[in-house]
Amino acid sequence: MHFEFMNPAMLVLLPVVAFVYIFINRMLKKKRRDAIKFSAVYGIKLIAKSVKKRDLIFVTLTLLSLTMLIIALADPHIPLAQEKEGVNVVLAIDSSGSMQATDYKPSRFEAAKQAAKILINNLQPKDYVGVVIFESGATTAAYLTPYKERVIEKLNSLQPKEGRTAIGDGLSLAVDMAVSIPNRKRVVILLSDGVNNAGVVSPEEAIQFAKSKGVQVYTVGMGSEKPVVIGYDWFGRPQYAELDEALLKKIAKETNGLYFKSVNEQTLSQIYATISQKIEREKELVSIKDWFIFLALVILLVEIYLRYGKYRVMP
Numbered sequence: 001m002h003f004e005f006m007n008p009a010m011l012v013l014l015p016v017v018a019f020v021y022i023f024i025n026r027m028l029k030k031k032r033r034d035a036i037k038f039s040a041v042y043g044i045k046l047i048a049k050s051v052k053k054r055d056l057i058f059v060t061l062t063l064l065s066l067t068m069l070i071i072a073l074a075d076p077h078i079p080l081a082q083e084k085e086g087v088n089v090v091l092a093i094d095s096s097g098s099m100q101a102t103d104y105k106p107s108r109f110e111a112a113k114q115a116a117k118i119l120i121n122n123l124q125p126k127d128y129v130g131v132v133i134f135e136s137g138a139t140t141a142a143y144l145t146p147y148k149e150r151v152i153e154k155l156n157s158l159q160p161k162e163g164r165t166a167i168g169d170g171l172s173l174a175v176d177m178a179v180s181i182p183n184r185k186r187v188v189i190l191l192s193d194g195v196n197n198a199g200v201v202s203p204e205e206a207i208q209f210a211k212s213k214g215v216q217v218y219t220v221g222m223g224s225e226k227p228v229v230i231g232y233d234w235f236g237r238p239q240y241a242e243l244d245e246a247l248l249k250k251i252a253k254e255t256n257g258l259y260f261k262s263v264n265e266q267t268l269s270q271i272y273a274t275i276s277q278k279i280e281r282e283k284e285l286v287s288i289k290d291w292f293i294f295l296a297l298v299i300l301l302v303e304i305y306l307r308y309g310k311y312r313v314m315p
Contacts, residue, residue, distance in 0.1 A: 006075040061303040068296035072289040086126030087185045092174035094192040096135040096165045103224045104265045109160040111265040115272040122276035134170025136163030136198045166199025171206035186215040193222035195244040217255040219248035
């Protein structure tokens, strides 16, 4: 079992246990010599044997109790089965013009909202969730909160925009939100169907920001098995939705996350249901110094009973 001491300097007291043992051992030897000197010859061997056994028990109990107290002073912590207070989960959702495409039913943006609800409903009670949307820039849609139903209400009211795609802005704002509540694991789930072509923060800068803050990023790419027309230019030429899978994979890889590719609303829902299970939850370091204090008291009580109780160890 892995121990982590919050006050390891106190462990320097452990050699004191050895000095106490040496001191007690010397005192006991002197005591036995004095006892033999003033005892009758008859029964000396029997008495000496009994005294030695009794002293061994008491010395062992004393040293164990002292060791337990020193370890308690060092404040040991262990990772227990229960998890930390929860995870900060921020959903960064692309709301650019291409998200109005209808290859996902009823549209890409609506399918993204429905998938996000699946993930939110699968989160644990202690998890916090927030939402960021991004197109030409990034905006906070729902602040980080444990009240999932409020976030879902905000999601229901969101509409896609006409702007371009600022993945760097969306990721950096999501990371900033994820770290706004400290001492919790931080996860961003970024969904996009486009290529970064707007914003003031580059994707590389956003990746470095996420890494510096210890934020894990899962990325989801929205695309179709066939090319999807999202509009026409001034010359009547069709404009197709483009997915920058290479960038999304890079974001996930460099932040220790995972990349998922969606091709329709069904696979998108499955992905978001899977991500909630993929989030790794760290075990909480819990102080167990009270355990050692309790053991020290138990050992002390046992020693007192053996010395003075009904069945005390006596020569």
